[in-house]
Amino acid sequence: MSSQIVWMIVGMAAVTYIPRLLPFVLFKGKELSGFVQGILKNVPYATLGALIFPGILFINEDLWFGLLGAAAAFFAAYLGANVIVVVLGSIAVLSVYSFIF
Amino acid sequence: MAELAVGKPSGEYRKGLQSGISIAIGYAPIALTFGLLAKTTGLSIGETALMSLLVFAGAAQYISLSLLSLGTGIFEIVLTTFIVNIRHFLMSTSLNEKWEDEQAANKVILSFGITDETFSVAAVREEKVTSGYMLGLISVSYASWVICSGLGHLIGASLPQTLQESMSVALYAMFVGLLVPSMKKSAKVVFLAAIAACFNTIFTLTNTLSTGWAIVLATLLSAVIVEWIESVKNRPRGHGHE
Numbered sequence: 001m002s003s004q005i006v007w008m009i010v011g012m013a014a015v016t017y018i019p020r021l022l023p024f025v026l027f028k029g030k031e032l033s034g035f036v037q038g039i040l041k042n043v044p045y046a047t048l049g050a051l052i053f054p055g056i057l058f059i060n061e062d063l064w065f066g067l068l069g070a071a072a073a074f075f076a077a078y079l080g081a082n083v084i085v086v087v088l089g090s091i092a093v094l095s096v097y098s099f100i101f
Numbered sequence: 102m103a104e105l106a107v108g109k110p111s112g113e114y115r116k117g118l119q120s121g122i123s124i125a126i127g128y129a130p131i132a133l134t135f136g137l138l139a140k141t142t143g144l145s146i147g148e149t150a151l152m153s154l155l156v157f158a159g160a161a162q163y164i165s166l167s168l169l170s171l172g173t174g175i176f177e178i179v180l181t182t183f184i185v186n187i188r189h190f191l192m193s194t195s196l197n198e199k200w201e202d203e204q205a206a207n208k209v210i211l212s213f214g215i216t217d218e219t220f221s222v223a224a225v226r227e228e229k230v231t232s233g234y235m236l237g238l239i240s241v242s243y244a245s246w247v248i249c250s251g252l253g254h255l256i257g258a259s260l261p262q263t264l265q266e267s268m269s270v271a272l273y274a275m276f277v278g279l280l281v282p283s284m285k286k287s288a289k290v291v292f293l294a295a296i297a298a299c300f301n302t303i304f305t306l307t308n309t310l311s312t313g314w315a316i317v318l319a320t321l322l323s324a325v326i327v328e329w330i331e332s333v334k335n336r337p338r339g340h341g342h343e
Contacts, residue, residue, distance in 0.1 A: 001145060001147050001148050001151070002148070004175060005144065005148050006148070006151070007175065008165070008175045008178055008179065009148065009151050009152045009155055009156065010155070011175065011178075011179035011182075012152070012155075012156045012161065012162075012165060012178070012179055012182040013155035013156050015179055015180075015182050015183035015186065016156050016157070016158050016161060016182060016183075016186045016189075017212075017213055019183075019186055019187050019188075019189045019190035019193070020186075020189045020190075020192075020193050020212045020213060020215045021193070021209060021212045021213070022190060022193070023190060023193040023194035023197050024193060024197050024205075024208040024209060024212050025209070027194060027197055028197075028205060032198075035328065035332065037198060038328045038331070038332075039321075039324045039325055039328045040194060040195045040198050040324075041195070041198070042289075042293050042323070042324035042327055042328055043191060043192070043194075043195035043224075043320060043321075043324050044195060044220075044221065044224035044225055045225075045280065045283060045289075045290045045293040045294050045297075046293045046294065046296070046297035046319070046320040046321075046323040046324045046327075047191075047192065047195075047217070047220070047221065047224075047297070047316070047320045048221055048225075048276050048279060048280040048294055048297075049280070049293065049294030049295060049296070049297035049298040049301070049319075049323065050297040050298060050300070050301040050315075050316045050319040050320050050323075051217055051221070051273075051276050051316065052273055052276045052277060052280070052294075052298060053298035053299075053301060053302050054298075054301065054302040054305050054306065055273065056270070056273040059266075059269040059270055059273065060266060060269070065266070065270075066270070066273075069270035069273065069274060070273065070274075070277060072274070073270070073273070073274035073277035073278060074277055074281060076278070077277055077278045077280075077281035077282065078281055078285070080282075081278070082278075083120075083123050083222075083275055083278035083279060084122055084123045084126075086123075086274050086275070086277065086278030087123045087126060087127065087271050087274045087275050087278065088126075089274075090270050090271075090274040090277075091267045091268055091270060091271060091274070092267075094266070094267035094270055095263060095264065095267040097267075098263045098266055098267060099263065
């Protein structure tokens with residue numbers, strides 16, 4: 001192993017771990033205001049929106065590929081399918097799509 | 102029955118493992134490709150595995166490879182990693198509110214495993230989050246990430262082209278699968294997701310912000326705007342004292 005690369009990895013590990021860890025130390029036992037708590041409760045759903053778009057459109061040069069995957073996942077989830085079924089279902093739909101086109 | 106209601110630690114661990122399976126499936130193709138790319142970038146299998154073991158952050162690891170191949174200096178690579186991963190600060194802050202554990206050390210250790218995916222799964226869980234649940238969730242995701250990174254380097258190939266392409270949708274499909282049930286229940290969730298998606302799309306397409314910051318800012322803007330609108334709506338009419 002080159003020591004330079006190892007140092008780089010150690011540095012990357014540190015700057016990745018710190019933001020993950022810090023809130024648990026900083027806000028331990030602290031009562032945040034109602035408004036801030038409300039915002040933090042909103043974060044997961046806003047994050048999901050930002051994680052899905054626009055990323056899903058760019059998983060393939062073919063824009064329709066991502067859109068079809070999104071539609072398949074949405075449809076399955078809307079019908080109440082379990083997350084794992086949603087995942088496997090959209091993989092299956094896209095496999096069929098790329099097999100045909 | 103009493104046990105069921107309280108949730109035995111081992112039961113929580115198992116539930117975490119089950120919830121983590123879709124993450125593990127989604128990580129597999131990305132980690133395999135990472136291992137392969139690391140090999141072509143000139144990293145040894147030890148270095149590749151070490152990076153996945155210690156960093157455990159997909160986007161940052163990919164970026165480090167492309168920067169390495171451009172001959173970028175180590176300091177810049179570490180700084181870029183920091184910027185890309187700063188979004189986890191927001192996620193940990195949010196998760197801290199619904200994760201109950203008296204033992205502070207558990208959160209300190211397990212926070213290592215907070216990724217976009219493990220956070221999303223835990224954060225939309227209806228029940229409170231426990232350390233046992235997080236341990237299960239993280240261990241299956243982490244195992245998939247590390248093992249598949251190593252395998253990608255070892256085999257020197259990723260999955261067959263068509264399967265690889267279709268599997269690239271896996272994590273996005275999982276995000277959709279996590280979001281939709283809550284969207285059906287609450288219009289607020291629809292707005293939160295849609296507004297954040299719009300902001301992130303604008304930031305990304307106009308190239309105004311790097312990926313890490315775009316997600317942080319889009320999320321915060323949406324969370325604050327929706328909360329603010331709600332507080333204005335719920336404010337009692339008239340200006341009397343409450």
